[in-house]
Amino acid sequence: MHFPKSRKKEDGLRIMEKNKKATAPLDKRGKRINSNRRRHRGRLISIGYLLPSAVGLLLFFVLPFLIVVYYSVIDNPISNQFVFLDNFVMVFQNAAFRQAAQNTFTFSISAVPLAVVLSLFLAMMLESRIPFKSQFRTFFLSPMMVPIASVVLIWQVLFHFNGMINELRAVFDLDKIDWLNSAYAQVVIVILFLWKNLGYNMILFMAALSSIPKDILEVAILESATPFQIFFHIKLRYISSTILFVTIMSLINSFKVFREIYLLKGDYPYDTMYMLQHFMNNTFSRLDYQKMSAAAIMMAIVMVIIIGILFLTENYFGKDVEG
């Protein structure tokens, strides 16, 4: 593959370091200065490692985002008149945007915690000695392999007005529900999301659970702690940082569920399935870049706040365990 090329470049770096290393001991100004200089140099080098990614990010993510910021303060992409915050006011007052924001919020707030709790539950179950453990693990991961189009196809067959689920309900004399065109639509999406993401989250939790030192658990058993106590006082504590990690990953994936909704119902689904991405996607295709950009920036601000809170909590809990 392409390793040799990059290694060659790094070799040059190494030779440079070697030369410097050779001169370092000759420096007579004492060890402290030497180490400070080394630290300084190391810091510079570490920035060098960061550089390729940072440049790429600047070009393909930061620059586009700045363009989005620009679009959000002009009246439209054709005449490019500066309008300051008008777009934000307009979008904020837009009924469709509010609907989308509300749906996205309810979806995330329900799907993400469910994903965390259920996957932790699954992980705990597989933790105990049950047969076919590794097979089960593979099965739970299998949804990741299925192409989205097949997923959508099968979801259609299940949740269609005359689909399997309604046929099952008919057996029990229950009324048909128009799953995709009613308030239940969001339930369908949450199920889809969980089905797709539980497996990976579960793996993360299994890893965290297995890393809890056995001795501590054994001591706890010795001390006659109830399983309830063990779970809340020991396990949960040890996996707290994993919980936050899983939460962030689930949050990322919760935004990706748009693709499935889109393939299920197109640009304008039933209003309970209408997400912020729909709003952005549609305003984009109608050349209303200013609306899309304003919505995106508002979303970004909310995101910054949420992630900020999550990080502060993580730092707090993380330190707690390490200490």
Next chain:
Amino acid sequence: MKLGAGRRKSLNEISLERWDTVVKRKKRWRLRKKAVGVTLKTVIAACFAILFLMPILLTITNSFMGASEISSNYGQVFATNDSGGKVYISETVNLKFIPDMVSFSQYITVLLKSPEYLFKFWNSVILVVPIVVFQLLVAAGAAFGFTRYRGRVKEIIFFIYIILMLMPYQVTLVPNYLVSDWLHILDTNWAIWLPGIFSPFAVYLLTKYMRRIPISVMEAAQIDGAGEWQIFRHICMPLCKGAMCSIAILIFIDYWNMVEQPLILLSDEQKHPLSVFLSKINAGEIGLAFAVATIYMVPPILVFLYGEDYLVEGITYQGGIKG
């Protein structure tokens, strides 16, 4: 590791005799209760497993159905209206796992009669593999940069990475189009490759992981005279091998299913990956879709078979260091 060692020592203080008897008694007491528990858990896990496996099985088995069987099962589920939009209407939906008659006709069509599917499959490979390889390489460097010599500026930059990672692609798709156009890479594979390679996703995951490697490990090496490159190459990389593999799987799955980017950035349909085709299936091709989807699933399944243990191990290790 240090912590673990310390605790083991404290355990040794317990008299061996007492240890043995207490633990054995408790274990026996729990054994009977456990047998019921294990059965219950296995049943629950099996139920979940069936739910999780169903779509993948359905896709595979249905791909061996002849066109007539498919249309009789899903008859009117996927009818197409004049304007090409999908209309889902059906009298009965017939979800079937086992084909009445095994037929390879769909595969023959896909593999032998119309080479375009294979071309598209090849396009997928061409598009995804470089992204996975180079995103990992770039990310490894960046993660190392973020791990070594942490400072306020770096933390802020890292936070920016996270925010950008969480941005839905709808937001940056248009500006990305503009940037690609500006760089004259529109309609070439580079338009997909470059944003993919510099995606912050792997940087985030890998940094999270690398930061868990105790600083002492690196510092020890540094004191032994290792330069940054040696630390990166001989300490960080081997430690991160598992993590890299598991991240590679995630990236692969993500890009293997991409739809929007090629649609907007590659106007030449000849260059589109198979995932784009799959998302556009219409009524007449529904039988083919199962076969194409099955073929399309082969690489992810291979990746999983190869990497599942890495996936688990990669994350397990993360915990290992912590404990």
Next chain:
Amino acid sequence: MKKIYMPSGRKGIFKIIIITAVTLCLMAAFTGCSKGGAEQAENKDGYVYVPEYKEFAVKMRYLNEITASGDKAYAVAMVQDEGEEDTYRTAFYEYDLLENTAREIAANLNDDVNVNSLLVSADGNLVTAVNQYEYEEDENGEATDVNMTMELRRISPEDGTVINSQDLANVITNIENSYIQNMCEDGQGNIYLCDGEQGIHVVDKDFKKLCDINADGWINSMAASKEGDVYITTYGENGMVLKKVDLAAKKLGDPVEGIESGSGNVNFFSSTSKSLMQSTANKLFLIDLETKTSEELFDWLDVDIDGNNVDIVGELSDGRMWTISREYSETGDKYELVYLTRKKASEVPQKEELIYGALWFDSLTRRAIINFNKSNEKYHISVKEYGNDYDGSQLAQFNADLTTQNCPDLIGLTGLDFAQYASKGIMEDMYPYMEKSGLNKEDYLENVLRAYEQDGKLYGITSQFYIVSTLAKESLVGEQTGWTLSEMLDFVEKNNPENVFMYGNRESIFRFCIYNNIDEFIDWESGKCSFDGEEFIRTLEFASKFPEEVDYNRDEEGISSRLRSNKVLLMENTVSSIQEYQMMNGMFGEKVTYIGYPNNERNGNLIQPSGGSIAISSKSKNKDGAWEFVRSILSEEYQDNLVEDNYGWGFPIRKDALEKQFEKDMTPEYYEDEEGNQVEMSKTTWGYDDFEMEIMAASKEEVDAVRELLKSADRLSGNVDSQLTNIITEEAEPFFKGQKSAKDAAGVIQNRIQIYVNENR
């Protein structure tokens, strides 16, 4: 530190075996396909082709056949001898392409002979397939039976002597229904006769039959490659494919990979430098069959030729290329002989470049652009066609380009929602330009201009248009033009017909009621929708009374008698000519009213631009250049020419030209009967379904009626967002299928459209 993970145990080995096996299989599958990848080598390196238009040395009315070998072409054409008007004869020519001179070959072709196909054999002689008609006459000299024989002849180009001939009845079994559309000769001198439907018949150089080769499906074209093989094109699953005729195996080979065929008008011609030449609607390629590559020579548009009109292309020994372009015209096809010289781009005077961007490049605009490029000294327009896929990705690219520096100077609006784009400020107001260049607003149909207006600004234009409307008997609906939805529903319910339309089904009737009437259900001011209201539900229920599926095959009475007996009340149709209007009145058996689509304003006759609407981009850096083009299609000359050539479909928008059109339609045509009297004869015959009618010159009343109609419409058709109609179609379906109540279906439609409305306020 942990060891690198190695799969161990039985499970691990099993996994490795599976993985290796599958990987190997996949690799094996793909080595085959990566080889055949289409490679397009662009070999332009600063060279361009410069066209040179020549008059034919022969003045001909119609070119029957042409073939070429090196610098010589042979042609069979209908010509008119000097002094002899109104009589044409078929003549045979040898054409020296280098000198542009022609020599007639005395081939003795009389009126009853029709040269079917022509080729130049390797020995220098010509091979022709000739139809000979023999009429059996009764005692009055009237032909009673026609007897056709077909003959293959080898003739000398010198004096036309027949060297060898063969009755093709010996070769082709079903000779009466055959037509030799194409002939080729391979390296051995065998001759391949291509009979479009039945396949290929092969004879040796002495015309002895060798074999028949069957082709599944229609053979589009046939050409001999430089290597001496014969290739044909047929329709494959994805457009046209090129296949080799395998004489040894007596069948067609597999499709040649790597040759991009496209789905449009694709033709192959023999070449002297590479294997074959391929001409598509847009471009000309040289094909190398050995390496399976194709090299683009030039874009037809760049040499001001419509690729669809190319009859033949060839290479000359002096390095030039030649082609014949044939343009259809009512007054006889127009032929042009064009020489193309390859020159360094720097040596050719460069014109200012304009870009015309559209989702779909229509033939009317293509013709206008070619004419403009040919005649304009200063500007040259090139075309960027985005394509019109349903997934909307091309639209997304088009939109993205509109906002950037890539913005086309001229925008073709086919497939776009005019009102939406106009409101975004993408298009330039054309009124100031009209004023500046002295074009009078009053010279054009005001209502058409009004349809393209927004806030008094003219954002788009078309050169030609027709009306889309709905017809009913005047005796039933009165003279009013236009009605509201409820009036329309009342009318149909009162008359209680078998069906609203001839082939109406629930969906199409519903579509008729709603799609051009969306504003009735959306109040953009308040953002309120009323799709769950009474009117909409009534319409749903109304439509559901009609059949779900149309049985086109049912043997039933024709449209005309059903309309006359009021079994069918309405008909959706266009008004693209007076003749069409005349026919419709004839079909209904009485005067019709063009009542149009139902809507609140009662103006349901819609303007449909033929070709497409054109706009100037407000981001264009060369708006004056862009206007030059728009001016050219609005010019008196161009508009009159539309009438003279009867090109396109519809009416010109310039009032003078429109009157000329009417005049033409009112002018009767006569023939002389045996007594020498002038008798008016029909101008043409029009038909619809099973109805057919001879059209005479239009009366003044008819012309006035059509003029009124043309002037009454002031809305563009097709300005309803397909997003809306898709939602309605999709969600109304379960109701029409009887799965949901009308109320439930309407509720879902209301819900989904409400989002659309909210979003766009």
